[in-house]
């Protein structure tokens with residue numbers, strides 16, 4: 001089936017229609033910079049522009065970089081605080097006039113990787129982590145997602161883990177790959193202690209450069225880079241929207 005996947009991120013909002021059977025984008029993706037401030041109505045309007053761009057009238061799936069429970073956003077680590085308590089699903093659905101689902105961004109990326117990427121065929125406990133502005137997480141047990149796990153916010157050395165080990169922390173603190181990998185190893189060690197995964201999938205923008213740092217990471221679980229890179233959010237959002245058909 002075909003649904004429209006939209007990935008709402010801190011710097012850009014991008015979308016494309018997706019064939020959810022093959023995971024292929026059916027048109028070139030369309031991107032609009034995220035409004036600043038990223039307040040609910042401003043973001044919803046950009047989503048509306050993307051829906052219009054594709055002249056779309058079917059199911060819409062959107063990712064959002066926060067806890068999303070039954071459509072309502074419940075946290076806002078890297079987006080406008082006005083989102084907390086907003087039902088993003090209703091807001092977008094009313095504006096675009098299409099059945100809409102909103103899911104956490106890392107959960108969406110994980111869903112896409114499990115089906116079409118690095119998690120294909122993997123049973124057991126798989127943890128997808130996205131390293132970007134924050135750290136996103138998606139945990140699968142025998143391919144079933146436990147949503148909204150928010151492992152970027154576990155505490156390490158008295159700090160939110162993502163403030164130490166995200167890709168933004170690497171860039172802001174000008175850490176070289178070795179220094180950053182030390183922090184990521186400490187983080188992965190903690191996550192491994194908590195969940196004993198069989199596989200870690202490392203995604204987010206920095207996974208494009210995986211050969212620079214994945215060889216420096218050490219866990220008992222296997223560690224592999226994500227395969228869908230930029231498209232994981234769009235494809236996962238589109239897959240979440242299958243339930244609307």
Ligand code: BGC
Nearest residue numbers: 065066067077106134135136
């Ligand atoms: C948010 C998560 C999100 C992650 C990646 C974190 O700060 O709390 O919900 O998945 O960033 O965007």
